[in-house]
Amino acid sequence: MMDHTHSNGCQVPEDQQTKIDEIRKLLGPLPEKSSIYCSDECIARYLVARNWNVKKALKMLRETLAWRLHYKPEDIRWEDVAEEGETGKIYRTSLKDRYGRSILVMRPGYQNTKSVKGQIRYLVYCMENAIMNCEPGQSQMVWWIDYDRYKVSNISFKATKETAYVLQEHYPERLGVAILFNPPKYFEPFWKLARPLLDVKTREKVKFVYSDDPTTTEIVQDLVGIDSFDSFDEYAARLRFDFDEYSARMREDDIKVSLFWKTKQVNGSVLPSFSDFDEDSEESSRRNGVVGSEIKSEGEIVEINGHG
Incomplete structure (x- = not known):
């Protein structure tokens, strides 16, 4: 049986590629951003989530495409959600785990707003940002949910239900x-209520870790790679949050997001990763057909954020 290679370098068995191609055919023509979103790797994730059942995966993907067209998660910018992020209740640390996965820190005890709608919008922004910052070939992330300052008043079943759904x-x-x-x-009774909201695969990925229990901290050492630090406490300290510093990082990432989507729309080539826009930005811009604040392709100039 022949394997196929995706743009991320992963080998895909022929029978799986056949299902990916089948879904692509059933989707038919798509709007530009939806077409960009539906890479083979993306379709494969929906198939995995539905145990490679084409009909169920197709339904799930179509619902996401409809949601993305309406919600426009790729258009959310830091200035739109900065108020939600002031306390660092959710943020992407600059660290990666040993597998190159982005680490998204969630601190429910630092909740600073009442609107579930606003909270979910901020969560979506953080998810999109973490995905963009995964290393090439890596599509998953780590959630580090820290219960520092957590109180009973922070428990919101409505927000948890909406979060789990999205x-x-x-x-x-x-x-x-x-x-x-x-x-x-006092989190345990709430977990018993929230646990059924998660599918079996997701529940299996949840790990309880206590800083005073070596048997649980070993889980983190193995999965996240803390062994490269002097101690568990040193690693936890590296997950600190500084609002001004984080705001600057997010504004830089927002610029990269614009380049990310518009480069693909103009060039029609393999979707670039954020790493293509790091290091020497001018050199990477030239590689992607981007010079300064413009994207140039076959003599065409597309302005970004209204600046030429």
């Missing part, structure tokens, strides 16, 4: 592992 229905197979760090005793 993440499972529209970001399938994006979670590598979820580390619940030092959850208090």
Whole structure:
């Protein structure tokens, strides 16, 4: 049986590629951004989430495409959600785990707003940013859920239900592992209520870790790669949050997001990763047909953010 190679370098068995091609055919012509979104790797994630059942995966993917057309997650910018992010209740650390996965820190005890709608919008922004910052060939991330300052008043079943729905229905197979760090005793009854909201695959990825329990911290050492630090506490300290520093990082990433989508739309080539826009930005811009604030392709100039 012949294997196929995706743009991320992964080998795909022929029978799986046949199902990917079948879904692509059934989807038919798509709007430009939807077409960009539906890479082979993307379609494969939906198939995996539905145990390679084409009919179920197709339904799930179509619902996500409809959601993305309406919600426009790729158009959310830091300035739109900065108020939600002031306390660092969700943020992407600059660290990666040993597999090159982005680490998204979630601190429910630092909740600073009441609107579930606003909270979900910020979560979506953070998810999109973490995905963009995964290393080439890596599509999953780590959630580090820190229960520092967590109180009973922080418990919101409505927000949890909405979060579980968005993440499972529209970001399938994006979670590598979820580390619940030092959850208090009074979290246990809530977990019993929330657990059924998660599918079996997701529940298996949830790991409870306590800083005073070596048997659980070993889980983190193995999965996240803490052994490269002097201690567990040193690693946890590296997950710190500084609003001004983080805001600057997110604004830089927002520029890369514009380049990311518009380069693909103009060039029609393999979708670039964020790494293509790091290091020497001018050199990477030339590689992707981008010079300064413009994208140039076959004599055509497309302005970004209204600047030429």
